Amino acid sequence: MERAAAPLGFATQALQAAAALLAAVVLQLGAVGGASAAQTYSLSSVAEDHLLEFVRQMEVRVDSGMEAVKAAAAQGADSPEAAEGRQIIQEVAEVVEANFSDVRAAGYDPQAWQQLKERALARPLRDRTAAYGVVRELLAVLRDPYSRFVTPTEFSAMLKYDVSGVGLNLGTAEEFANKTGMPLPEGRNVGSAAGGEGVWVVGLIKGLAADSAGLQQGDQLLELDGQQLQGQSPFQVASLMQGPEAAPEDALGLQGAAVRLKVRRFDGSKQAVTLQRPVRVLQSPVSSRLERSAGGEQVGFIRLASFNARAQRDTLAAVQRLQAAGASRLVLDLRDNRGGLVSEGIEVARLFLDDGALVVRTEGRARSSAAPITAAGAPATAAPLVVLVNDHTASASEIVAGALRDNCRAVLAGKRTYGKGLIQSVYELSDGSGLVLTVGKYVTPSGTDIDREGLSPDFRAMPAAEAADGVVRTCRLQRAPQLQAPQPAAAVAAAAAAS
Template sequence: MRKRGFWVGLGCVCLVTLSWLGWTPQANAFTEDQKIFLQAWRIVNQAYIDDTFNDQNWWLMRQNYLRKPFDDRDDAYDAIEEMLATLDDPFTRLLRPEQYRSLQVSTSGELSGVGLQIDLAPETHQLEVVTPIAGSPAEAAGVQAGDYILEIDGFKTQDMALDEAATRMRGKIGTSVVLTVEHPEEEKTEKIKIVRDRISLNPVHAQLDTENSDTPIGYIRLSQFSANATQELKTAIQKLDNQGAEAYILDLRNNPGGLLQAGVSIARLWIDNDPIVYTVNRQGMFDSFYADHNAITDAPLAVLVNKGTASASEIVAGALQDNHRATLVGQTTFGKGLIQSLFELSDDAGLAVTVAKYETPNHTDINKQGITPDYEISQDPITVSQIGTEADLQYQKAVNLLKGNSVIAEAT
């Protein structure tokens, strides 16, 4: 299960593999457009987690679509999207070539756009803002975590795939996009014009807090599990340790996840010799990831979580909680316990497919349930500038727990 991976964009958590599926001799009779459809069908047939395919005859599905003529590649893409929609799984989806290229840009650590991390609300499938990226045009324009994006440049987002929404919000620096945004907390909807800019994807913010406690506390906020997140976090811990940190707060609030492998590697920075996560495929077979005796600190640790803490973030939070390594403070997490693999199609498109689910070290399936923190602290939305201040009730609770190393006693 230790496959090579990279971070898949705004709010989508994926274990990524590349696959080339060879054609059978019979495939030579098909058009190129039909071959693309068939390749997508085979990938789902072999990899999708539910081998009943949402209680459907998947072979009959193939036959029915092949009876329809495809006039061009867009027809084939439309057929693939219709086929995938029958699975009723928003995370299994087609990435058309331009969407796939945008995804690759996002893995470089820098892109141009509005600076929003987005996901689909689990119950309504509405396009929801997980969090605006700090310093981004979206944050400056007043878009907040928990807002719903109803339209992008007049295009309704209902039933719009995450990748399409992300693509529409990205664009050249200096160009603008108009978002129709619903603020649930304020019960109002407004149109917001945002000028795109370069977005830095540095995932780690760290500082030493010596004001809120007699115990010097290293505060680390991790915004995403990208390819460079582990090294950045390791560097931050070592720097804070050199500055005299005696305890740590790891802030995973509004972190939508990212690479599974990054989640495992980051958990290993804190856990020395325990299970981190179990994965379960459609045959019910388990694979496991363990710590490898390379933890770089055993200092007391508190972890901040909320409803925007998802996927790889939940892997880390669950591992730290179940292994009694840290105390969790905040609100119940998002509840995304599914793993997607990204398969590359032969025409530079891609296919994201749900291939497995994961369980925490205590074999808890958190999908659609989330992780309940040890201390539930509700909190009204705060701005980035208010994090760590008196307005940040969850942070203040974590500080109080860390005083006198009490978090170790609580955890054990």
């Protein structure tokens, strides 16, 4: 009977591959079909969500079929792994109860969830794989295609995507408490002065530089190479952590410089830690060119393909280079940019926004107390700006486009954007597996719900300079009271820390 597992597992993999291919086909057909821009968006985004949900439901059915065969062979006996399996089910249920946000109103009922959890914990389990199947059944009830269970092997692969370059996941005090579920040490609560010093180690990747140097979850980073980190955001500290870059052909065998840290341990003691930064090989997502418009103006085009750890820095360099070459107007091309690091998207938006301007709002259970995310300091440029978008502009790209349009800083040209505005958090479980869970959604400064709606462009094609300037002027007249209202200094500082 055990032989049935192999073909069933293969069937699951084949189903996932087929559904993914079908989703890509639907998206492409939606882009070229005869429907309107809004209809095209609705067909592609909703179809992909339905396909993802279909795959999750079929995975559950296949898992259930496999377990039924195995349980019959084992005559329903619990194995020694049963207790460990029930622990994983309990952990997943508790994380969902505390953090899941039903932002798409799919019908999540906390009381019904409790009943499902109790029934799941009472089921006989043959092994840990059976427990994983039960977890997938529970998550399928949420009807959220983006919330999913991740096996230990898959979770380990996910952790290898590292922004700091040394194996650190950094966050504010609030993010540490929200993501780990651990209370801060006494005297260092979220609102205290001590809690605001430096940034916190939310998690580490085993075997990389930070772990090898002895950094621990719950450490506060106070100094980096002698520089005080008070007032710095996790994004800024991660950028300081990143090692030097090298061309791919030159990177083999190179070793980066050491970085000296001072941290405060969970018990309040302070310790010096030295770790070795790697040489990073990271392709730039930014390209740029200078063109002369029909009206004779020099226009700088910046193509931003994705939001990796170089997005903000390379976008800033492109702006400075183009303006030095004579560009009086700028075009930011976000077409086909499906997103990436949201923190980088926020930082790119800040390059163009005035001090105190709201970048994005978050809604959801785990984000309800988050400080507003605003721009801090003078913008890098005041040049008129057009943002190019299409139906593959998604996630972090939509945050940038929404922030620039809602603050009357730019107009959007092209097609309605994709509409992916969900916020996912990743939780590590006790056996090394993981849970990716929807905890909220992003909303533009003026209140537009990005998720599933997308952003409607102001123009279907590149506008003339006079037309774009007219839309911006009208926007500023309509929003004058909001745009002129000063942000409290404390709120701006808190927002910088929240990014």
